[in-house]
Amino acid sequence: MYKVDFSDRSKHFHFIGIGGISMSGLSELMLSEGFTVSGSDMHQSVLTDTLAEKGAKISFPQKADNITDDIDIVIYTAAIHEDNPELMEVRRRGLPALTRAEFLGQLMPLYHTSIAVSGTHGKTTTTSMLSEILLSSGSDPTLSIGGILPSIGGNFRVGGKDFFVTEACEYTNSFLSFAPDVALILNVDADHLDFFKDLDDIRNSFHKFASLLPPEGCLIINGHTDGIDSVTKGLKCRILTYGTDPAFDFHPEDISYDENACGSFTLYHGNEVLGKISLNVPGIHNIENACAAAAAAFTVGTDIKYIIPSLCEFKGTERRFEHKGSFNGVTVIDDYAHHPSEIKATLTAAKNCEHKTLWCVFQPHTYTRTKALLPEFASALSEADNVVLADIYAARETDTLGISSETLAEEIRVLGHNVWYFDSFEKIEKFLSEKCVHGDLLITMGAGDVYKIGDHLLAH
Numbered sequence: 001m002y003k004v005d006f007s008d009r010s011k012h013f014h015f016i017g018i019g020g021i022s023m024s025g026l027s028e029l030m031l032s033e034g035f036t037v038s039g040s041d042m043h044q045s046v047l048t049d050t051l052a053e054k055g056a057k058i059s060f061p062q063k064a065d066n067i068t069d070d071i072d073i074v075i076y077t078a079a080i081h082e083d084n085p086e087l088m089e090v091r092r093r094g095l096p097a098l099t100r101a102e103f104l105g106q107l108m109p110l111y112h113t114s115i116a117v118s119g120t121h122g123k124t125t126t127t128s129m130l131s132e133i134l135l136s137s138g139s140d141p142t143l144s145i146g147g148i149l150p151s152i153g154g155n156f157r158v159g160g161k162d163f164f165v166t167e168a169c170e171y172t173n174s175f176l177s178f179a180p181d182v183a184l185i186l187n188v189d190a191d192h193l194d195f196f197k198d199l200d201d202i203r204n205s206f207h208k209f210a211s212l213l214p215p216e217g218c219l220i221i222n223g224h225t226d227g228i229d230s231v232t233k234g235l236k237c238r239i240l241t242y243g244t245d246p247a248f249d250f251h252p253e254d255i256s257y258d259e260n261a262c263g264s265f266t267l268y269h270g271n272e273v274l275g276k277i278s279l280n281v282p283g284i285h286n287i288e289n290a291c292a293a294a295a296a297a298f299t300v301g302t303d304i305k306y307i308i309p310s311l312c313e314f315k316g317t318e319r320r321f322e323h324k325g326s327f328n329g330v331t332v333i334d335d336y337a338h339h340p341s342e343i344k345a346t347l348t349a350a351k352n353c354e355h356k357t358l359w360c361v362f363q364p365h366t367y368t369r370t371k372a373l374l375p376e377f378a379s380a381l382s383e384a385d386n387v388v389l390a391d392i393y394a395a396r397e398t399d400t401l402g403i404s405s406e407t408l409a410e411e412i413r414v415l416g417h418n419v420w421y422f423d424s425f426e427k428i429e430k431f432l433s434e435k436c437v438h439g440d441l442l443i444t445m446g447a448g449d450v451y452k453i454g455d456h457l458l459a460h
Contacts, residue, residue, distance in 0.1 A: 002096035004073060004106050006033070014067065015039035016076040016086050018058060019048045023077060023100060025144055025156025027051055029107075032158045040066045040086060064089040071095060075103045078172055079396070101174035104144070104166060108179040111142065111164035113300055116178050118168040118209060119186025119222075120202075121342045122289050125281070126186060127167050128317045129293035129310070134163055137297075137306040141165055147336070148318040163300070168209065170202065171195060175209050182299060183213055184292055185221040188231060189341050194368035194397070203230050213237040220295045222288065223248040240299065242291040244284070250295040252277075252287050261352035263287045267294060267308070274298075275308040281316045283349030290314075319451065321346060325458045329438030331355070332454040338365040338447040340376035346445065347383035355441035360384035361428060361453055363446030364392040364405060371403040378411035384443075386435075387412055387419040388428055393448030425453050432457060 005011070015027050018039025024047040030037050031054050038057040041048055048058050059066045067074070067089040074090045074097040082088070090097050098106070108114035117127045124147040131149060134141045140160035146167045148155055168175035168183070171192045188206050190199045207230060210219050215236040223241035225231060232239055242250040252265035261282035267274040267290075274294070279286055290311045297307050316322065319336040326332060331353075337346045343362070350358055362381055364370040370377065370392055381387045389405040405421050412419040422428045432453070436442055444454040 001102060002073070002098060004098070004103070006107075006110060009034045010036075011072045012036040012038065012070050014071045014074045016062060016074060016080050016084065017041060018051065018056070019043070019045050020077055020079075021047070021155050022144060022146075023075070024048070024051060025154075025158075026075065026100070026103065026107075027056055028054065028156065029142070029158050031055055036070075038066075038068075038071065062086050067093065067095070073098070075100060078174065099174070099177070101177040105177035105179050108164055108166075110161065112162050113181045114164045114166075114179065115182045115184070115296060115300070116166055116168035116175065116180035117184045117186070117296075118170060118175055118206065119184070120170070120189040120191050121339060121345070122186045122285060122292075123167040123169070124317055124336075125286065125320050126184065126289040126292050127165060129290060129314055130296050131157075131165055132314050133293060133297040133302060133307050133310040134165065136310045137302050139163055139302075145317070147320065150315070150317075170205055170209070173205055173208075176205070176212070178209070178212060180213060180217065182218050182220065182296060183210060184296055185210065185219065185225065185231065186289070186292060187222055187341070188225050188227065189339065190373065191339050191369065193372040194366070199227075200230075203227050207231050207233065210235055210237075218299050220292060220299065222292070240295055242295050243288060250291045250298075252291060255284075255287065257282075257352050259354050261349045267291065269298065274304050277308055277311050279311065280314060282321055282352065283345055285345040285349070321349065324451075324454050327433075327457050327460070328436070330436045330440045330442055330457075332458055333441065333443045334451045334454055335443055335445050336447055337445050339369070340373055340380040343377070343380040343445065344383055346443065347380070350441060350443055351383065353441055356437065356439035357441070358385045359388065359432065359436060359440060359442045360386070361388045361390065361432070361442065361444045361450060363390040363444075363448045363450035364408060365447040366395050367392055367397050367401045367403050370405075370408060371401045374403070374408060374411055377408055378415055381408075381412055381419075382415050382417040385418065387417065388431065389419065389421045390425065390428060390446075390450055390453075391423060393446060393450075395448070425456070428453055429456050433460075 019041035141163035142159040143157040144166040264278040
């Protein structure tokens, strides 16, 4: 793999897909370091406009002519295929090219401490919690988050060289290009089965990720992780556990919930009481996320006087149990959950909120995930009183598996639960506007564009 010489400020970096939320952040980082930056995307956006104002040369759309003679290094995302005209020109010219993950991995050693947050679920929330703690402590972290964190006005923050905090996604094994000093593993579940063979294959990938840690590094792992021994076997680094079991290194006790399902608890480190935390985000899963963030902050030397208040004040990120408003007395929540474990966690938390009837509008995400986990989806969604299904959001796929939302609806009916399927958002909105009553709780759920349903209901 090509090694970037970051000490040579004359280098010209070109980002294919520069308008992406993560790529735009990396581009801004390179601009702040004094490098020449160019890039391309299919469409102009607020992100590309901002980069252009800061000195980047951006071209629309992507075409071979954008690869000019003065470009030294090309960065591209996993969404860029080999038949992309720019990438084809890069290959023809023999220019050095790195994936976004490979580039991130080479950036990490430039920082005193790099922290990578991994897991099938909860990465964005936990990374955001940790970011807020570090920011409140007066440090100047560089942050790369998978969602919008209101306090930094986006998902990327260019900071100093003390801390680099990033999410680490297992899909296509991209996190194996990273070089963390501290790593978090929040959970290991069956997902992305269009890439991984099975759960054992996924566990093996997380084991390889943990093995990237140096002997002086630290792995912070959810002690409830199924098959934890296969993930941690043979590691040379320090290992800390967290979770609801008092035997774990960091754990909560005296858990209670308010009318919005937000948890309060006493945080322990071993037998030592660290403090009382009252969260503004709901559910037991967020109590565990808070424990993970606290463990990471504590491990890198952050004083507990910053950890406790930061977690108490944390209000969440966009599309993570986000309160959107209400219409006709119906509360609307939007959530990114798109895996059965996430759905169950979100709906379990929602049931602890004050409401009459719990409605869940779910948009399945990818055909492969829906087919591989069909019974699990049906069981998780049945936690809601009423389920409304939209068409599957294809994302990167085409339908070659003979699976549909109607298939999922039938699976839910077999379990004896109320479910409706509609082939358009307009029909769903009309149905909900007629059926939801004052005091109901409506959650739009999925990783696609299902949030638009709630937005439209609130606008009328």
